[in-house]
Structure formats: structure tokens, C-alpha cells
Amino acid sequence: MTKRQEQILEIVRREGPITGERIAERLHLTRATLRPDLTVLTMAGFLDARPRVGYFYVGKPMGEVIADQLRKMKVKDYKSVPVVVSEGTSVYDAIVTMFLEDVGTLFVVRDQAVLAGVVSRKDLLKVAIGAQDVREVPVGLAMTRMPNIIVVTPEENVYEAATKLIDYQIDALPVVRVMDAHNKQLEVVGRFTKTTIARIFVELGSGRDI
């Protein structure tokens, strides 16, 4: 779309229905100069025109175009590797693991990969300024425990994942697969965080084709 066509769309979007004469006036152009642009925009489906009414906007709003795109992007294609500890790990060792692995959230697991809890920097800070010895307290006492954990599946889209992070005011989601529907056991297969979203955001903003 040319610069001028964009200006026309903007005018019609804000002020439509509006006559061709009025649009020409607003752009300090003649009606004849404008005619090819109006034809293109109408044929492409962005504008419609009615006799004695003028042009009005019918194109897909930019917001919808972007929303469609975000819904096409799956969690499985953007998740990172989960960092896990066992329930008996001390709060001190959990903090050290966070520093070594450079993550803000750890997933607590049973039997290698079964999700038991989630522990954040905030949870660990709370224990660290408390009266107890961080080398004695197990991470199991500081974590959020199943079934109170908000999770996401690999097939959900990144918009759904972002919505959970915002709605529940958390920094990270375990990406899980249901191992055992009966016992509601979940296997941790990834990590989806606010950092993941910032990374997607930068990728979208870089203008590379997606």
C-alpha cells in the first residue's frame, strides 16, 4: 500500500462515511488524482462505497490481523528447557540452582518429571528473610503445590499463555503433558515465561517474515 493509500484509509476509518470530494480536500488533491487509489482500496476490500453516502471502512482492522497471527503461534515452538529440583532440595540449594541456571522459577518434580510444585524468586526471598535457616528448610515448604499450579500445554497458543501469566500474576508457566488422566499426573516438558514473551515480541518487531 502506498503512503497516500494509507492516508486515505486513515481518513475513512476516522470520518467515514465520507465523500470522495471531502477526502480529496483533506489531502489537498483533486478528485481525479485520487480516483485510482479509491478504486484499488475498494477492490481490495478495505473500503466500500454507496451512492449519496460516500466511502466507508470495511477492511480488517490491524488489531485483528495481529491477533490472528499470535493465535497461530504455538507454545511448543517457543518454550524453553525447564529447570527442575526435587521436593527435598533445601531453599539454599534451590537459590543456588536459580543462579547457576539463570532462571527466575524452578519446577519441583517427583520421579524425574512429574509436576509437584512451582517455586519463584519471590517465594524464596520470603523464606530467606524469615527466621528459619535456608539450609534446613526444604523447597517443598516454599512452593505452590498441585493442584494450585497454572499450567499450559504445548498445543496452546502464545496468546493464551500470555493471558495466563497476566491474569494470575505469575512469571512462568510449566509446559506440561498429561501422563495419567486418572491421577491427573502432569509431565513437565518445558518452561514458558515473561522472558519468552519478550523474546517473541522482539522477534515480531524485527520485521522478519513469520
Next chain:
Amino acid sequence: MTKRQEQILEIVRREGPITGERIAERLHLTRATLRPDLTVLTMAGFLDARPRVGYFYVGKPMGEVIADQLRKMKVKDYKSVPVVVSEGTSVYDAIVTMFLEDVGTLFVVRDQAVLAGVVSRKDLLKVAIGAQDVREVPVGLAMTRMPNIIVVTPEENVYEAATKLIDYQIDALPVVRVMDAHNKQLEVVGRFTKTTIARIFVELGSGRDI
């Protein structure tokens, strides 16, 4: 754009230059049925055609459309209120302030608003598991200090801000205004974090017009 027009664009994007006959074949349609769609797509600037060559794709890729949008969104319109403490505040009180205000990063200021440092949950956790008493250590000893602080201005766009968060691996940026160019003093006027980005992401994904 109709479903069929989208299919045509997709074929031309992948396989172009491609003749009208070939496109018709791929869609199991006649050349005549396809002609109006090809005309619309060509006039709208998505496709171009050359004799004996066929149709090729010239439309703006989706990636660029989104990138343009993110560059139009300014930090000043999305920043949140900064939470500040003074340099003499104890690490303990800084942690308590973080919990009370529910933020992950505090800005340390002199004279009410002059940026002196930035302190994160990670910085405070490091002190909290060390040998020193968190009630005795001032936050000034735990913070990142000027001029090593990465900042953003209200006029920068949200893509630039996101890029800084990712490139420097930090969670939050102070939004600043230059108070005194000579002394390089910066006034803290806001906070721009990975949470801000997640919130913008959800807003974009909701499909509301922007």
C-alpha cells in the same frame, strides 16, 4: 480478503513466479473463475505480473506489518509507576517494599527522583543468602549503579525497550528524562518491565483495534 485470495497469495508467495494457469490448476478452478481475484490482488499491490513470467509476490509480509505497528507504540503510553527507595534503605526494608508494592525491581534515587541505582529480586536474594545481616546492609551495596544502568526514554518505542530487556538480560528498565545533560542526571518517570510487554502482548492478541 477472501479465503480464496488468501490461498492464491500463499501459492504465489511459495512458488512465484507462477502463471495464472498453474494457480488455477492448483486450486482446481478455471482461469476465468480466478481472473477477478488476480485482478484485485494485483491492483492492491500484493502481486505483480509480467508477460511470459507470471505472477510474483510483492506484498508487505505480515512480519513487516506487525513490526511497523510495534514501532508506532511509545514507551510513554505503556509505562507504569516507578517504585523507588533511597540508597540508605536496608536490604530487608527493600525486600519488604517489593512485597508490599508487588514489583520485581526497585529504583534507588537521590533527591526524590534522581536515578542512582537499580536493584532486582536477584540482587537481593544474593545478599539474603550471604553472611551479612539484611537489616544492616544498605541497598546501595546490592544495586547496579549509574552509569551501568540500562534506561529507556518515554519517546522510544516498545520494540526498542523490549530489545534492551532481552539484549541485557534484565527484567525492568527505568523510564527516564534527562534533567541535566551536563551532569548526566536522569529523573525517573516510570517503569517498563517484562510484565509491561506481556500486558501489551495480551492487548495485541485480544484483537481490539489499535
